[in-house]
Amino acid sequence: MTDTHPDAHHDARADPSVMRRAIGLAARGLGTTSPNPVVGCVILDAAGQVAGEGFHAYAGGPHAEVMALREAGERARGGTAYVTLEPCDHTGRTGPCSLALLDAGVARVVIAVADPNPVAAGGAARLRAHGVEVITGVLAAEAERGNAAWLTTIRLGRPHVTWKYAATLDGRSAASDGTSQWITSPEARADVHRLRARSDAVVAGIGTVLADDPRLTARAGERAGEREPLRVVVDTHARTPAGARVLDGEAPALIAVADDAVVPAHLSDRAVRLPRKPDGIDLHALMAELRGRQVVSVFLEGGPTLAGAFLREGLVDRVIGYLAPALLGSGRAALGEAGVTTIAGAVRLEFDGITPIGPDLRLELRRPNVHRDS
Numbered sequence: 001m002t003d004t005h006p007d008a009h010h011d012a013r014a015d016p017s018v019m020r021r022a023i024g025l026a027a028r029g030l031g032t033t034s035p036n037p038v039v040g041c042v043i044l045d046a047a048g049q050v051a052g053e054g055f056h057a058y059a060g061g062p063h064a065e066v067m068a069l070r071e072a073g074e075r076a077r078g079g080t081a082y083v084t085l086e087p088c089d090h091t092g093r094t095g096p097c098s099l100a101l102l103d104a105g106v107a108r109v110v111i112a113v114a115d116p117n118p119v120a121a122g123g124a125a126r127l128r129a130h131g132v133e134v135i136t137g138v139l140a141a142e143a144e145r146g147n148a149a150w151l152t153t154i155r156l157g158r159p160h161v162t163w164k165y166a167a168t169l170d171g172r173s174a175a176s177d178g179t180s181q182w183i184t185s186p187e188a189r190a191d192v193h194r195l196r197a198r199s200d201a202v203v204a205g206i207g208t209v210l211a212d213d214p215r216l217t218a219r220a221g222e223r224a225g226e227r228e229p230l231r232v233v234v235d236t237h238a239r240t241p242a243g244a245r246v247l248d249g250e251a252p253a254l255i256a257v258a259d260d261a262v263v264p265a266h267l268s269d270r271a272v273r274l275p276r277k278p279d280g281i282d283l284h285a286l287m288a289e290l291r292g293r294q295v296v297s298v299f300l301e302g303g304p305t306l307a308g309a310f311l312r313e314g315l316v317d318r319v320i321g322y323l324a325p326a327l328l329g330s331g332r333a334a335l336g337e338a339g340v341t342t343i344a345g346a347v348r349l350e351f352d353g354i355t356p357i358g359p360d361l362r363l364e365l366r367r368p369n370v371h372r373d374s
């Protein structure tokens with residue numbers, strides 16, 4: 001790489017803009033690095049020119065720092081490395097990145113987010129101990145958002161959950177006769193396929209499976225390689241019909257049933273038995289089951305009943321709503337009973353983005369900082 005970053009200087013003023021570039025690189029790994037974090041790295045040479053760039057592309061593959069150092073070669077000596085996550089200090093499937101940066105003679109390391117994983121943390125301390133200037137917290141909030149799934153999994157010990165819904169302007173997700181296809185535009189639905197492809201698991205309730213018979217797959221063009229997210233149906237009484245599209249074999253499927261359910265033969269190899277709660281499956285047990293299967297990101301596609309249950313249990317981290325410029329006036333609300341009875345109890349969210357998509361609006365929101373441990 002020979003281009004000069006427009007804001008590159010020897011001083012700290014360039015830090016946010018170069019880090020933003022590193023965050024953009026990290027995002028290229030979304031959907032393929034799981035269960036690892038996404039990480040991006042930019043290395044500037046001593047003159048402030050971009051010498052190398054890299055991102056972590058797949059679990060078991062080289063870390064972002066190693067990719068960027070390879071590209072930078074000798075130009076890394078005396079330069080600055082920008083990394084979205086604290087360089088690891090342990091030998092896993094690859095060697096410690098802290099040592100790789102030291103060996104390359106990098107003089108300064110700028111980090112967005114400290115590594116909360118005790119096994120890998122310590123990279124910043126080791127670099128400092130060897131005389132490298134280390135700056136942390138640059139664009140931390142932005143980098144955290146990019147790594148929300150992995151950070152949630154490390155901090156809370158369960159996968160990160162995005163609840164997605166499509167609704168009319170008056171918040172309805174089906175008409176009073178039960179029809180719901182389609183509320184939003186082909187452009188919005190294509191976006192859903194893109195988000196599915198970036199998730200490790202797509203979850204729906206048995207009500208949705210019986211009503212809409214969804215495939216819950218990501219379209220081929222959106223998939224990262226051959227990887228398909230795990231399809232999960234929350235189905236207390238094992239009612240998923242034999243001909244349901246989620247059982248079509250195009251992607252793995254898991255049917256979460258109660259521990260006392262009578263499981264028919266067509267579900268026997270896909271059913272997993274979980275404890276029962278008054279409303280159905282114990283959703284915390286489901287999260288633990290998915291975590292055990294290396295799932296860090298869950299895309300919850302409803303319906304309203306299951307989404308309400310996830311909210312009640314405090315299991316929704318991000319909401320993506322597609323709002324169509326249409327009115328129904330009657331029919332199911334996008335969200336069912338969520339345990340809120342008074343306005344003071346409303347689940348308050350923060351907007352992360354509002355984007356027109358085709359004729360619709362895409363709203364992205366998150367729970368405010370409840371998961372930050374600092």
Ligand SMILES: NC(=O)c1ccc[n+]([C@@H]2O[C@H](COP(=O)([O-])OP(=O)(O)OC[C@H]3O[C@@H](n4cnc5c(N)ncnc54)[C@H](OP(=O)(O)O)[C@@H]3O)[C@@H](O)[C@H]2O)c1
Pocket residue numbers: 164165166167172173174178179180183204205206207208209211212234235236237239277279280281282283301302303304305306307309332336
């Ligand atoms: N517009 C959208 O974005 C969107 C998305 C999806 C669905 N929909 C629409 O929503 C409708 C279906 O939604 P729905 O609310 O009837 O069904 P749902 O939310 O898909 O499924 C609810 C069912 O899940 C089972 N369940 C298992 N464990 C549960 C738990 N812990 N908490 C809650 N439920 C649990 C229950 O049935 P068992 O007790 O039998 O297990 C429950 O009745 C359809 O009309 C569909 O078109 C719209």
